[in-house]
Amino acid sequence: MEQVLLAEPRGFCAGVDRAIEIVERALEKFGRPIYVRHEIVHNTHVVNDLKDRGAIFIEELSEVPPGATLVFSAHGVSQAVQREAEARGFRIFDATCPLVTKVHVEVAKLHKEGYEFIMIGHKGHPEVEGTMGQLDSGIHLVEDVADVAKVQPAQTDKLAVVTQTTLSVDDAAAITAAVKARFPNIRSPKQQDICYATQNRQDAVKLLATQVDAVVVVGSPTSSNTNRLRELAERLGVPAYMVDDASELQDAWFAGRSSVGVTAGASAPEDLVQGVVQRLKALGATAVRSLDGVRETTKFPLPKGLKIEADPA
Template sequence: MNKPQEIVLAEPRGFCAGVDRAIEIVERALQKFGRPIYVRHEIVHNTYVVNDLKSKGAIFIEDLAEVPPGATLIFSAHGVSRAVQDEARARGFSIFDATCPLVTKVHVEVAKLAREGYEFIMIGHKGHPEVEGTMGQLDSGIHLVEDLADVARVQPAQTEKLAVVTQTTLSVDDAAEITAAVRARFPSIREPKQQDICYATQNRQDAVKLLSPQVDLVIVVGSPTSSNSNRLRELAARLGTAAHMVDSADELRAEWFDGIARVGLTAGASAPEVLVQAVITRIKELGAVSVRKMSGIEESVKFPLPKGLKLDAATGLELAERSPETGASSG
């Protein structure tokens, strides 16, 4: 059978600013306070990243009862409910919040509108930690819809003050379709000034839309728990291109590449570039002879670190506060 000739790299792919920041928060906390550092939930949804941080001294927990008094605790990039925040404070932990600022933006909007008497419809996946964190900002008044059927069934207590919010890592197209259905059923619903789906999710999906028609097969590097990685694989398949998602190069199967001339390669926002390079090496072993990078958006977003974690890389000493513009580092 013919073997692959060319690998085409999607641009952008891999780490986003929120993931960069979350990982750096854990690494700097370890550097400053020593091991162990406790992290509620996987800091980001990637097996390699989590195992790497475990080896450095991070302990990932779901129940705050597993954390000893006085320990340093980090909230994951997905965000947590008010109940978890309150419990963590009550237990006296030293807390650093690695919630992605774009998720925090949704939390702030929910809190603000709730004070004005709004109820909410949230578009998202049940059980995802980001959804649990956002819905957990309020005791009640947020109704989750996962699909069009849910939109038809949802029964808010009132419709005069109703707003819609979205999980940040959804399929852009699915979210638009569900939002349109919500708008049709509740014409006066309030929508965010800027869409909740984050720039990185949008950019990676747009890149796959450009990539898929040019290739015979799409490989997405990402972990099974990663929402945005799953959406990339689904999108490629929906566009008619065979697509597989792998957690590492070890999961690639030689038979996928039989009769394939051109392989498209991308990575979810929580997948590190080291895994992409390992996949490239493996596909080259299967016969690929060239790698071409698509042109695409160059992301320059950086988010500042929390106070108390801005270390000078050379000395390990804490820096004086810098402005957000200069204080952020993607590490």
């Protein structure tokens, strides 16, 4: 192995940064334990680190004692979960990514105007459950092009499409095209729902794949956007391996390969990337270089009640 090329951008996005900081600030301000509904972000190392610091991750609100502090994960929650949490009297902080909240707001607004929805996403993913749970009915989930033909909305005069924010950009485009072919008058969002970070990381992999013999994607198997990065590299003809950290790397993956690319999903910390780089150096890589890419400057504000007095805001 001669060189390691690093995709740019990679790793944490603004929504993940904000979600983790919300839990950290809550622990700092209110003390342990802090309860978090679902994994705050889909990364094993992040979750375990917060567990060590006093966060308790739960799925059912019945697991949270009265009067406790509760954080909703970055993926968002349904209206039913929000109502139950409020009824139980918890101190609540919502770490839902603002780009997911944007989709929720769009759904609520158009529902009042009489719209039904087709949602492009993965069944069972917490973001999809949260978005579909904004309404009691009227959101039809499609996971692939074949599903589009099965959708039976109650009416087609007012129909809108929304998308899980962490999908493959190319897959979502193909499904959206099928949706528009069947429902030509369907309403699309003013800006696509797939988030800027998902788009940027996928674009970076497209550039990376043209210059390497294999790609390592750092991230956890539960992370949708991380899985899409691995799939994209493979679709471009490059062997791709997803690892939680450097300990999962296998020497045989790199036999006879002179150039290896490394990227990370939006919920993977940079120190895990650097651990992979060090392991690749131990296997013989003599040069490490970052590719040019989009510089991300987005930052989302924290909820009221968690800002420290020194904060400019």
